Amino acid sequence: MSYTAPDPFTTRPDLAGTFGMTASTHWLATAAAQAVLERGGNAFDAAVAGAFVLHIVEPHLNGPGGDMTGVFATAENPCRPIVLVGQGPAPSAATTEHYLAEGLELVPGSGALAAAIPGAVDAWLLLLRDHGTWELGPVLAFAIDYARNGHPVLAGVCATISSVADLFAEHWPSSADRWMPQGRAPVPGELIVNQAWARTLDRILAASEDGAGMVAASEQGATSASAATAPTREHRIDAARIAWSEGFVAREIIEFIREPHRHSSGTDHAGVIGADDLAGFRAGYEPATTVTFRGHTIAKTGAWGQGPALLQALMILDGFDDDHLDPSTALGAHTILETIKLVLADREAYYGDADVPLDRLLSADYAEERRALITERASHEVRPGTLPGHEPASPPLRTEYTPPNAMAGHVAAGVGEPTVARTGTTRGDTCHIDVVDRAGNMVSATPSGGWLQSSPTIPALGFCLGSRLQMTWLEPGSPSTLTPGRRPRTTLTPTLVLIDGEPVCALGSPGGDQQDQWQLLYLLRTIVGGYSPQQAIDAPAMHTNSFASSFWPRVWAPGESVVEDRLGADVIAELEARGHRIVVAGGWSLGRLSSVSRDPATGILSAAANPRGAQGYAAGR
Numbered sequence: 001m002s003y004t005a006p007d008p009f010t011t012r013p014d015l016a017g018t019f020g021m022t023a024s025t026h027w028l029a030t031a032a033a034q035a036v037l038e039r040g041g042n043a044f045d046a047a048v049a050g051a052f053v054l055h056i057v058e059p060h061l062n063g064p065g066g067d068m069t070g071v072f073a074t075a076e077n078p079c080r081p082i083v084l085v086g087q088g089p090a091p092s093a094a095t096t097e098h099y100l101a102e103g104l105e106l107v108p109g110s111g112a113l114a115a116a117i118p119g120a121v122d123a124w125l126l127l128l129r130d131h132g133t134w135e136l137g138p139v140l141a142f143a144i145d146y147a148r149n150g151h152p153v154l155a156g157v158c159a160t161i162s163s164v165a166d167l168f169a170e171h172w173p174s175s176a177d178r179w180m181p182q183g184r185a186p187v188p189g190e191l192i193v194n195q196a197w198a199r200t201l202d203r204i205l206a207a208s209e210d211g212a213g214m215v216a217a218s219e220q221g222a223t224s225a226s227a228a229t230a231p232t233r234e235h236r237i238d239a240a241r242i243a244w245s246e247g248f249v250a251r252e253i254i255e256f257i258r259e260p261h262r263h264s265s266g267t268d269h270a271g272v273i274g275a276d277d278l279a280g281f282r283a284g285y286e287p288a289t290t291v292t293f294r295g296h297t298i299a300k301t302g303a304w305g306q307g308p309a310l311l312q313a314l315m316i317l318d319g320f321d322d323d324h325l326d327p328s329t330a331l332g333a334h335t336i337l338e339t340i341k342l343v344l345a346d347r348e349a350y351y352g353d354a355d356v357p358l359d360r361l362l363s364a365d366y367a368e369e370r371r372a373l374i375t376e377r378a379s380h381e382v383r384p385g386t387l388p389g390h391e392p393a394s395p396p397l398r399t400e401y402t403p404p405n406a407m408a409g410h411v412a413a414g415v416g417e418p419t420v421a422r423t424g425t426t427r428g429d430t431c432h433i434d435v436v437d438r439a440g441n442m443v444s445a446t447p448s449g450g451w452l453q454s455s456p457t458i459p460a461l462g463f464c465l466g467s468r469l470q471m472t473w474l475e476p477g478s479p480s481t482l483t484p485g486r487r488p489r490t491t492l493t494p495t496l497v498l499i500d501g502e503p504v505c506a507l508g509s510p511g512g513d514q515q516d517q518w519q520l521l522y523l524l525r526t527i528v529g530g531y532s533p534q535q536a537i538d539a540p541a542m543h544t545n546s547f548a549s550s551f552w553p554r555v556w557a558p559g560e561s562v563v564e565d566r567l568g569a570d571v572i573a574e575l576e577a578r579g580h581r582i583v584v585a586g587g588w589s590l591g592r593l594s595s596v597s598r599d600p601a602t603g604i605l606s607a608a609a610n611p612r613g614a615q616g617y618a619a620g621r
Contacts, residue, residue: 066449
């Protein structure tokens with residue numbers, strides 16, 4: 001028996017049109033992307049323009065020195081979902097031996113030792129080169145304008161800067177200069193600028209023009225730029241990529257991180273990224289990993305990301321009757337939370353940039369085995385499955401953690417991905433953008449890392465490095481053990497949905513370990529429950545913390561789940577009676593979902609965005 005939305009009310013309309021739709025976590029990014037569509041750009045041009053604006057307007061949630069993951073389909077080949085890999089690997093000198101010799105038990109949550117090779121900028125430029133239509137200059141014009149001339153700063157940015165003000169003042173002076181130029185955090189609505197990043201983008205654009213001839217000559221085997229045929233748009237974008245990875249940007253990064261600085265461990269360390277690391281990385285593409293659920297193909301990253309955990313959850317839940325799949329009931333919430341615990345146990349045991357047996361993990365037989373473990377009582381254990389020929393990794397489980405070298409000096413400041421706390425209070429978490437155009441191009445992308453509190457600002461560039469390596473372990477034997485050249489197991493996990501080989505929905509959410517948990521609720525409510533996209537986004541959310549967190553200090557909370565109070569007192573009481581340790585959050589505090597959709601039969605496009613935090617926005621016509 002299926003279920004339907006109990007209340008048709010939504011905070012916002014489900015937008016509908018036929019021209020183009022954008023949804024993101026900030027209205028200015030949505031507006032910039034939509035402006036590109038209006039001026040003749042396609043969905044990929046628009047997404048890249050919006051993404052560079054997100055670097056400016058949500059600097060506490062992402063930055064140019066971070067990473068991103070996307071999944072998209074093109075109008076020319078709609079049945080082939082593709083993953084855009086903007087997740088850089090660990091540097092060649094990022095060995096467990098080095099980190100242990102530095103007196104560390106965990107990869108820090110902030111500071112340059114937590115930085116993977118920056119991947120976001122190269123990935124966006126790759127997408128623009130291969131699937132966009134615009135030149136780089138017009139695409140970057142929106143971000144350059146906001147960086148140079150300013151934008152009204154969000155309250156969340158101000159709160160984040162205030163929370164790390166002492167760290168900046170005492171240990172990260174370049175960040176204090178960048179974010180507190182008047183000796184204080186900005187106030188909400190104050191116009192803030194980033195002149196250094198504006199100059200960096202200007203230099204990248206100049207390099208794209210100056211270096212395009214050499215790129216063309218190299219591609220054509222010519223002896224000089226003058227001997228090559230005229231450079232193309234693609235050559236200009238590749239020249240910009242070289243300026244990033246081998247030119248002035250790379251040089252400034254390497255020079256700056258040589259100096260030791262404060263990390264989340266409470267101790268000082270230098271970074272280990274080298275010139276060869278930056279020059280050797282290029283973003284790329286991979287086929288998406290997919291399963292079919294109730295006639296819908298769900299496309300995610302491979303197991304170097306957490307995306308297949310959502311697919312495992314759908315395989316398990318597909319064996320239940322529909323009344324077990326309603327997140328708004330105690331039966332449904334319990335079944336979903338218990339499923340999530342099982343798949344996240346598998347994530348920790350088996351996922352990583354390694355040989356992961358996804359054929360087995362996503363099989364119907366394995367899903368049936370895991371489904372049988374779900375009873376009427378909440379589990380407080382970590383229960384990975386058994387896979388022939390694979391020993392499950394068992395990293396340490398800690399309910400609390402204090403670094404062995406902790407000292408006065410902001411051990412907790414700026415750590416981790418600033419995701420949703422136990423109380424449900426959103427301190428920030430990442431960004432997201434979805435775009436669809438009238439031709440049927442569709443993209444979902446989740447940029448993150450390199451937020452202003454992740455490591456000291458590089459003064460000449462106007463941004464800092466990310467902290468994705470905190471998702472690796474220093475213990476041996478795990479697919480997620482810190483290994484030079486391997487990607488950390490990222491939590492960035494956008495989603496594409498297809499029906500009969502046609503993309504029909506792109507969605508995602510910030511939120512670290514919670515990203516796939518909240519997206520699962522959306523999929524169940526829209527596919528099974530018949531909710532509209534905006535109804536699904538607005539509906540009460542929940543997630544479990546009963547697993548080892550991906551973020552420093554990597555603790556867990558056995559049996560704990562966080563629910564919005566709008567789930568209802570009766571449902572919450574029954575969950576507690578089943579053994580769940582419930583933390584009740586505010587009614588509008590969990591998740592920052594957005595989505596765009598397309599009906600292949602009619603060409604009608606739609607979009608929806610999250611009202612929580614009064615920041616996300618959808619637009620289109």
